Amino acid sequence: MSMLTDDKTRTDLLNRLKRAEGQLRGIQRMIEEGQPCQDVASQMAAVRKALDSTYVRMTVCFMEQELGAHLGANTKGRKQLSEVLGEVQTLLGKVR
Known part of the structure; x- marks a missing residue:
């Protein structure tokens, strides 16, 4: 299985995961403090939702990377691929 090679993408994914980690810590505190179940x-x-969004982003970036490698240096094809995958990401974002 391939790895994401774009540093910008990896940084974005890691930042999203760190935010989710902070949210999880906040939930743990809420439970420890006896906050209402509805709030928790x-x-x-x-x-x-944050984790689902991160997963979709990672998947789309992976698809763009792998399909782009098969297209080679075809700039027009890569641009079209990026546009289509952006639309796919938007559509998948609405499923959650």
Whole structure:
């Protein structure tokens, strides 16, 4: 299985995961402090959405990287691929 080779993409994904990690710590504190279940559930839903969004982003970046490698240096093809995958990411974002 290939790895993501773009440093910008990896940094973006890591930043998203760090934010989710902070949200999870906040949820743990909420539970320790006895916050209402409705509030805890709301924060859990936010973390799930953040992780789902990160997964979709990683998948689309991987697809762009791998398909782009098969297209070679064809700039027009890469631009079209990027546009289509951007639309795919938007569509997948609406499923969550």
